[in-house]
Amino acid sequence: MIKAIGKHKGLLLAALVTMLVQVGAALWQPSYMKQILSVMADTSLSLNGKVDKISNYGVALIVIAVFGLVGSILNTITAAKIAQVVSADLREMTFRKIQTFSYADIEKFNSANLVVRMTNDINQIQTLLMMIFQVLIRVPLLFIGAFILSIITLPQLWWIIIVMVVLIVLVTGLAMRIMGPHFASFQQLMDRINAIARDNLRGARVVKSFVQEKNQAQKFDKESDDLLQHNLAVGYTFSTMIPAFTIISQLAIFVAIVIVSTLVTKSPAVAQDQLGGIMSFIQYMMQIMFAIIMGGMMSMFASRGMVSMGRIREVLDAETSMHFDTTADEELDGAIEFDHVDFAYPNDETPTLKDISFKIDPGEMVGIVGATGAGKSTLAQLIPRLFDPTAGTVKVGGKDVRHVSQNTLKRTISIVLQKAILFSGTIAGNLKQGKPDADDTDMNRAAQIAQASEFINRLPEGYNAPVEERGNNFSGGQKQRLSITRGIIKQPKILILDDSTSALDAHSEKLVQDAFNRELSATTTLIIAQKISSVVHADKILVLDAGRLVAIGNHKALLASSEVYQQIYATQKGQED
The missing domain is CATH 3.40.50.300 (P-loop containing nucleotide triphosphate hydrolases)
Structure with missing residues (x-):
């Protein structure tokens, strides 16, 4: 997994740099808001003087916002590219690993399970990587920066930040504890749903011949309903998180405003600094809350991605039960x-x-x-x-x-x-699985021995005739004769x-x-x-x-x-x- 990510160091660096620009812009803006409010509260400045300073600060805010916007766009692009290229590499690595498995290894994992791992699980990892380089790394940077700057802005209100953080973390932890088991069940249910769908599509004729549509639908509905219940449980828990976060943050803001207003009333001499700082303080509080909320939300989705990452790692780290000697190739007789x-x-x-x-x-x-x-x-x-x-x-x-x-x-x-198993493509493509360099002479000889030439020669395209999925455009006898041809073509x-x-x-x-x-x-x-x-x-x-x-x-x-x-x-x- 790390090897797949480490191949793209340039993209990783670009994602981190653009993220730092984005976080720096977000943390820098509230300090200018403090300066603007302080200027507005400064009675020693004339109106023209206030307008000039506020205009300068406004231009600086626009420049910072532009930097932040550019950083956000570039970060999204690089994060998406990392997610795409790494997931593509993982998909190829997983497929190549599966090709090294023996029959016993494939039976151990189950073919339907391996298909889900190569598709759904890698899609989950792709989403996780996108979140990591777009959100999850930004969250701790934004949290730490906003936490430090909020205390610097109004040191006497440090305890409000601590209380808000503790309450939000407790709510997030409780929600994650409730939702965690449901995420663990998602992929297992996806495996079962995939297996049912695959068996029904492959055995459609059997299902219809024995009029089993209703029974098969009930079997599928049961697994689908189980997945639905897990999704609903996660949704209900998640629906209570945002209101809880909002109440906590609004209470914190209310307490901060009350305390600052009390301080201003008692000490008018420091009113200018306190009034200027309260807006920055509130913005930093909102950034802290946003960081925790985003961290909680992303952790919820990331936990599903981590389960998928573990499932892919299980395949990639699996020891192949069958190993071949690295001795030189040799000629053996048929004994x-x-x-x-x-x-x-x-x-x-x-x-x-x-x-x-x-x-x-x-x-x-x-x-x-x-x-x-x-x-x-x-x-x-x-x-x-x-x-x-x-x-x-x-x-x-x-x-x-x-x-x-x-x-x-x-x-x-x-x-x-x-x-008899045929792969979609052409007859020649299937026969060349037995001998990659086979020419028309080789194919004709093998087909004549297997008695396949009599129907191949009747096809307009001959050996270039198409083969549909699982060879469904050929009869059972024709598929067997093509399989025999493929087996004897390499002599x-x-x-x-x-x-x-x-x-x-x-x-x-x-x-x-x-x-x-x-x-x-x-x-x-x-x-x-x-x-x-x-x-x-x-x-x-x-x-x-x-x-x-x-x-x-x-x-x-x-x-x-x-x-x-x-x-x-x-x-x-x-x-x-």
Whole structure:
């Protein structure tokens, strides 16, 4: 946070200088008012003499006001620029930090929570920075200056200032104590509201299909009403602060005027100095009150900004749970080995994988089957090191994946996830995520293997055809084929297909499998599938049950030896019949 602010030392200096000009002008003006009133009360001066002096003081007041106005304008400009550039830097720093997070780190924070932090929280910090350089730093300077000058102006009334300050501080402290817990709840409620809105927008079809609009609206209304109650509580408390400050300040002014009038009556000899000083004293009192009121108001809003700053700092200071070796990039073959691997998700006491051991030779096609929840996808995600095992070792090319550089691992392995995710842009832009320097030849080859070229070639723009948000302008099968194309375009040594042909019809799936056998014979291919028909021709099949590897072999051997595989096959065969 400090690093982001410290990059703009020139703007910081400009903001402080213009603020000093603004404060100096505000503190200087009352002294001239005292001089004007003293001249008016001076019986030794002629009328012309009074007019000349008052005119001179009036010109000085105008000059001071102009300096103050220019300082205020420049201060507002510099404060706004600081707030904008620092918030932009923070947004970029936060996004870059999130890119270093592992799956476990993102699950820890929650994706909706991270979106709120990058948007709403940084907006709160932007407002806080604007207030700091426009108001919060000015408040103590104005308070101290007005306090000292008020006592110098009328020393005998020092105690009135003290009493007024103490009363205003007590009211402010009480209000902040009441409002503080509400501010702490704001961001949590914003997280929940954002999550509800996001889920409803993403699942609009599901909501409408099951006629859940009313239930979803009620859920949203509940969270929104909770936020409303917190806002109202803050508003009610805040609405009592200004009247309380006004009463305190007006009483202080009344007492000051009464005391000065008494002093003038008792000692007419000092009437000129006392009458001239009372106006300056009142102005300094008002400046003191203004400083405290502004400090209280800004502190109220700043407390929300500080909560947001803490949330952003929590992201920026988070230790990434996964670290890659800084070793030089190297070439690895497609061999895979699991050696007594256990894995449990964060905050989950029950292991998802238990004592998994197997070896896969380069170029083999391996199927992974099992019931839903058996741990198939989890096992596959350990290979490209999306997660680290809780125990045991995962090796690629004979090397522990924890001791391989990130570039080496990403260049060696491609994974096509079960849910086909496309980014808005173009088809070419999505495919180049797999290989940034891919040309038309690379894209055509990969698309032909994935059987995506048949619909891409029908599009007028071809590979430059637009992709809408989440690929909504393509069918499920088309999105899966584009995802497979993106996975194989860089010609990886290891290709992992996590049930990535589930949306394809039998004919299209057969064409994809034939293309794999023909074009990717040197690539180690892992196919996670619900249907045994998708892996029946694999060199070997891993059978998982409740997180354990219960059998390994080809289709024929497993039908003869594995009870779990026999049950899966019998169920699917029965459904087909």
